[in-house]
Amino acid sequence: MTGRPPAALRLARIVLVAADPDCLASFYREALGFTAAEAPPASDLPGAWAQVVPLRLGDQRLDLVAASPPGRPYPGDVPGFSPLFQHCAIIVSDMAAAHARLSAHPGWRPISTGGPVRLPETSGGVTAFKFRDPEGHPLELLAFPPDATPAAWRRTAPGGPFLGLDHSAISVAETARSVAFYESLGLRVASRSLNTGPEQARLDAVPDPTVEVTGLGFPDGRPPHVELLCYRGDLPRPASDLAVNDVAATRLAIAMRDADAVATACAAHAGRLVSGRTVPRSGGGAEALLRDPDGHLVWLTVNRPADDARP
CATH class of the missing domain: 3.10.180.10 (2,3-Dihydroxybiphenyl 1,2-Dioxygenase, domain 1)
Known part of the structure; x- marks a missing residue:
């Protein structure tokens, strides 16, 4: 040792x-x-x-x-399963207040349909909303259930409901291949889930999605971390240029x-x-x-x- x-x-x-x-x-x-x-x-x-x-x-x-x-x-409305897709997830303490503040400012475009989406417990039970900033970068607002909020986010912010960056999520074609790459750098798998259903479809604006979500953490366990998003199925995934x-x-x-x-x-x-x-x-x-x-x-x-x- x-x-x-x-x-x-x-x-x-x-x-x-x-x-x-x-x-x-x-x-x-x-x-x-x-x-x-x-x-x-x-x-x-x-x-x-x-x-x-x-x-x-x-x-x-x-x-x-x-x-x-x-x-x-930024090349238009890149879907979540595209190799180009990468978003930053912003933790909020109050989704309604965060969405209202965002809505008061022009220039952004929604990805999610019908506003913030509460995912089922099998997908973490979080409330989420995906959108694009004025230049096209994808972003996500994320609110944890009060009884399942990680310790790092059990606080309030003096400037409003926005607390910090929880992770950056990247779309990958093969989970195992990407896990091997990031583990070789020193990251480790911290969580896995399989997200599907109508709520995930609304969140991602992808019909009938089945998404392998793999969280990769760092030694201190503090945010932000990295998430791999692998959409199952025969989907168009042109090589990144x-x-x-x-x-x-x-x-x-x-x-x-x-x-x-x-x-x-x-x-x-x-x-x-x-x-x-x-x-x-x-x-x-x-x-x-x-x-x-x-x-x-x-x-x-x-x-x-x-x-x-x-x-």
Whole structure:
């Protein structure tokens, strides 16, 4: 036994590519309760960013970035089973109040039909509502039943019903293949469910869905985590052709134990490296940008000691 911490420590932030980060940030602040966050050092950012607008909701971070050169806009109403689909789930303490505040602001579009949906107990018993922000990124409002609220969300927020980011969910073609990839980085399966029925159809706007939902957690058990969404059936799943500067090219920024852990991940997935190599950073840091088996972008990063506080 070495006593070394696991390779993957936490989901440090979620990074959304935006055509106009300032305008989109106004929507996130006014409609969803986000606040401004401290900007990360330029050396901690992957790729060439023209602009970074860092946001915070509770203890979680969301960065809105403009790529240089800019890429393609979000490609329309991508369904939940598409390899392009990736949403951020926002925990709310009061779904009616959260939905009302969202509804008071223009620019967003619903995914769910008929408003918030209460899922059956077999699907977690949560109340949920999926929609798209003004640039097309999918989002979800999520409220737990009062008697089944995880400890991390048993609180209120002074700024309204929006508490924080619970997870980022990605659509995958094969659960086992994706679990193997993320477990190789240090994540572990924390939950599994099979969601189906008319409530799931309303939530996803997908006829007669059967969805394998697999939660992948980090060592400390704190949010946000990663969820895999695998829709069963013969569904059109064209290969992802995302470029790193496209608006749909969301990144999961995973803080790794050290540079050796990043190098090990890159060696294990050499064919998935976007940059083709691990990029060392000043002060002992490192980073690498990978594609998972379905094309979702995963940014592995090691903070310098001075930057190692939980975001």
